[in-house]
Amino acid sequence: MIDWAKGRVVQCKQLENRPVQELRVALEGAAAEMSLAYHYTDVLPPVKVGDRVMLNRTAVKLKLGTGGIDFVCALLNDGDSRDDGMIGLNDNDGDGSQAGRSAGKMMKLRYTPVQRAVHAVEEDGGGHHAKFRGKLSLEGMPVLIGGLHSMLPVALCWLRFRIGQSDGGKGTSVAYVMTDGGALPLAVSQHAAALRGLGWLCGTVTAGHAYGGDLEAMNKYSALLAARHSLHAGIAIACMGPGSAGTGTRLGHTAIEVAELVHAVSALGGIPIVMPRLSFADPRERHYGLSHHIVSALSDIALTPAIVPLPASLEQARRLFVERQLERSGCGAKHQCIWVDGVSVAETVRAMKPYPHSITTMGRGLRDDPSYFLGVCAAAEHAFRLLPSQADGVPAAPSAEHGDPLPG
Structure with missing residues (x-):
């Protein structure tokens, strides 16, 4: 209809x-x-x-x-x-912003009245084809995986904050891989445009039927590889565009793609780090504590382990609530869930201060729902600690001695 x-x-x-x-x-x-x-x-x-x-x-x-x-x-x-x-849709005599980038033969939105030809990063004639003909890996690159688009600017704010504090991290670049789980045009995202304009992203890759990135890719796998080998990123952030959708059922939501991204990153030799969707302000029981979106993706669907960092600064009662969730769901045994120190509300406020736009999740900002922001920043902090330049100065390896592991 x-x-x-x-x-x-x-x-x-x-x-x-x-x-x-x-x-x-x-x-x-x-x-x-x-x-x-x-x-x-x-x-x-x-x-x-x-x-x-x-x-x-x-x-x-x-x-x-x-x-x-x-x-x-x-x-x-x-x-x-x-x-x-x-x-009609093909009669664009306007700014032609996509015209110079439509020489490829990959169709996105295929078999619809608005299908479009783009030049995929894997295609011949674009300068990247030869490398994609061979076997590539992510070479141990940390990949932050999210189930909501609003995680992108939060993670970038924290990474820029920490990279700015570290002489060894200043050359680190971050790429955004936008999947087709939410909005399909990258142009919808105010955050992607702002982060690109600020120079906080080295580039964007749109995967599958998502389109409009600096690079277009056939699927999640080649998009991740493009972030590493074409944009030369040291860290990638992979999540959908604006517009998460759900049905209130266990598996009927777009964030289930978190599990698919864990598989992709693992298969390609990267380090999958899942940004937890935490909230103690959401009135819906299924999104209280750890959202059922992230729990179902990790407990029911994910076949390979991921690292799930959590903020050690959570107050004790909330921390115990999350621990029980992870234990009951089996996530604590299946994945490497660790408590990450050094991420506080005060530091998060400092990290977000240079960003010129408001960041909200379900209409709530940092003051309304601090746990959400702390969870994303804890994951970004762990990714930062995994950078080779931080190996000697900050705990880096995702093992028990480098965090406070959860039981189970």
Whole structure:
């Protein structure tokens, strides 16, 4: 089911560093509603106030959070009331921001009306093909794996904070691998654009049907390898774009891909470090303490062990609650769960201060839900300690003597 509507643009704003316009659209018809819509200028020309547009309103009609905004799917020529007066998705005479990058033969969003050709990093003709013909590995690179997009800026803030404190870590670069578990266009992410603009990311790779990264990749495996061998990252952060979705069931949620990423990193010779989704502010029982999203991915699906760092600064009662969760679920026995010291609320505030945008999870910021931020920073801290440049100065190996291991 798709809900369509026509309307006229009454406000228009170009989003910074992104091929996206944010529009206010007055809808046609008796309801006279006002719509907030996104318009991608990499597939259609930019619009201006007064233009008529066709919108996909499906998620808004369903009152969804994930994808819960209207999207422009066509521009309508004034003076032609027929639908064949539409400017189609391939008629972009606008900024052409993707035009120079569409020489490849890999189709993303395949067999849909908006399928697009991109140049995959693995393809011939782009400068990386030869290396991908051989057998590559991640060469022991730490990979931070997350189940929510908001983990990306939190982890980057902590890594930049710690790298800035360490003479040995200043040459370390961080890449973002965006999977197709959430939003598919990288352009949706304000955080990815901001982090790239700040120079905190050495590049982005969009995997599977996600698109718009500095590099495009066929799948999670080649995306991770591209982060290491094409972007020369010392650490990678792998998680979906904005828009985690779930059904309230054990396995019916997009964060289940955390297990797939653990498998990919392990198979390729990297170090899988799972950023825990912790909360003691979420009113939903299934997301209290360790979210059931992360627990089900690690206990039911993951076939290889991962490192799961947790913040030692959690107050004792909450720490015991998490320990019980890990013991009951079997995660404590199946994975290397460790308590990481040195991550406090005060230090997290310092780490996030240089970042110019607010970071929230389910609408809650650091003050509202500190445990979430501490969990992500604990994982980032552990990844930092694994860097070769830190081996002599900071505990690095993921073994019991380098953290406070959980029972079981």
